[in-house]
Amino acid sequence: MAYVNNIRMFVRVYELGSMSAAARDQRTSPAVASARIAELERHLGVRLFNRTTRALHPTEHGRMFYDGARGILEAIEDAEGNVMEATQSPRGTIYVAAPLNLGRRIIAPAVVKFRDQFPEIDVRLRLSDRSVDVTAEGLDLAFHLGPLADSDLKVRMIADCPRMLVAAPSYVAARGMPEDGAALVRDRHACLNLRFPGAQEFQWTLRTDDGPRRFEISGPLESDDGDVLTDWALAGCGIVLKPRFEIATYLTTGALVPVAAQTPPYPAQLACLSPSRKHRDPKVRVFSDYMIDVCRSALREELNG
CATH class of the missing domain: 3.40.190.10 (Periplasmic binding protein-like II)
Incomplete structure (x- = not known):
């Protein structure tokens, strides 16, 4: 698993453009992130990033390696998803973003009940009113309130909110x-x-x-x-x-x-967004199904109550 973890770290550094940001994303220290990248570079015999005191940029070899590395991680995720679906026991960690008010009042309380039903799924919930880049920030899904831009994301409409x-x-x-x-x-x-x-x-x-x-x-x-x-x-x-x-x-x-x-x-559109490949993941699908039902029910109660 060490090599896979090194690849996963490389992909997040590449996507986030920062060693420290990738370290936070993977819940480790910048020193560990740097060590994993260095180990991967030694294994490949090439430099993957050019580093300066202010910036970090992928080399030509790094750009070449990224597509294959991303494919490796997607293949692993798909394989794990197939096993989980076959065993009817979704598990793992999902990364979720939501607007502050919606997240605090509806999503976060519902996570507690969701975990009672699916104790093997860990939830990493990020709350912010800013627009998030679902793919670049490594999210499995995001609840979005507002206009929807054209993208390759899977969009599941929840409600039009007056x-x-x-x-x-x-x-x-x-x-x-x-x-x-x-x-x-x-x-x-x-x-x-x-x-x-x-x-x-x-x-x-x-x-x-x-x-x-x-x-x-x-x-x-x-x-x-x-x-x-x-x-x-x-x-x-x-x-x-x-x-x-x-x-x-x-x-x-x-x-x-x-x-x-x-x-x-x-009205503002409330929708659940996820990368298309992530939506096939059983743990992501069961979480989105659960939360969409919760959101629709809570919105009906608040608007009609």
Whole structure:
């Protein structure tokens, strides 16, 4: 297994472009990662990466070796999956990503019950509101909330999630009730922005009588955590665009109220994404089946309750 582990480390270093990132991904130290790459290079008799103090780049030999190495790992995964499917006992570790609020409120609690049914499957759950690269980050599946880009990923639709523009009554009392997206821009309303490294200029696409229209909004506060934006909105700091299931309780209590109702946002698509080859893996398939059912049930309850 040592040689396979060395290959697995090489593939993750190649895909992540960093020895330390690959080490974190494989839950080991940078020193161990470097030693595995060095051992693989000695075995092959070539240098696989050019290293500088600031960057790491694959050599021509490294690029040649990557496709074959990736194929080796996929063949092993397929073989293991076939055995697990034949024995009806999925096992192993799966790497999952989800948006923060959905992950905390729905996915994470459901993992506990999932493990009761499938104790031989370990779950590594990563929560973030940023967009993730499922393939490059070595994920088995990711729950995605928002527009879906064209890709080679297997997409399983879960639900269309209605979204709303909301603010605290105290904010509306202080700044007035904006009727539509144009008023958000014209009156320079404080819009609470979800931003993360690599995010483009911020716009809200809203529904108008003439079809979709993008409004370039702005505000003094932004965060890469959607729950922080909700907290700021509750504190009267501004207007936030949120999936309705995340704020249903606050709408019921009146802690948040709808604004700009003449130009509502479009629903966000909630989907489960996975590399096509990963979806054939029994442990990935049984996890995605379980969580999709949980998500659909939880969303129905929150939106109808």
